[in-house]
Amino acid sequence: MDNSTAWWLLAGVLVIAELLTGTFYLLMLALGAIVGALSAHLGQGTYAQILAAAILGAGAVLACYLVRKRSPRRQPASGNRDVNMDVGETVMVEQWNADGSAQVRYRGAAWTVMGRPGVLPQPGLHRVAEVIGNRLLVDKV
Structure with missing residues (x-):
């Protein structure tokens, strides 16, 4: 089997594994395998192919990790x-x-309302900050 064929098969296996697991990092490794296949098509030696695939794959994984680390955390669904x-x-x-x-009556039904911890409960208008089960967690407006 030709080296380029092995690289293309490896890239395909990595893409399939990514589709089954949802791990975005496997897609970055598949990009590395594609670079390995392209370097094989260019006639480079086995070590050069492995080095090119490793550098691009590891670099893509590192870049993906750093981008995800810097992005803001998602809010939980109850407060989003x-x-x-x-x-x-x-x-x-x-x-x-x-x-x-x-x-309180809200959207045509009776709801239980709770104030945020540490806030004195006062009558008046409140804004819903979070929904926990069938309870509304509110802040004073």
């Missing part, structure tokens, strides 16, 4: 406005219970 349409909406709290909870 893009996932939960209730986050950011306002509710009117008439009266707080002794345990720090309250009952």
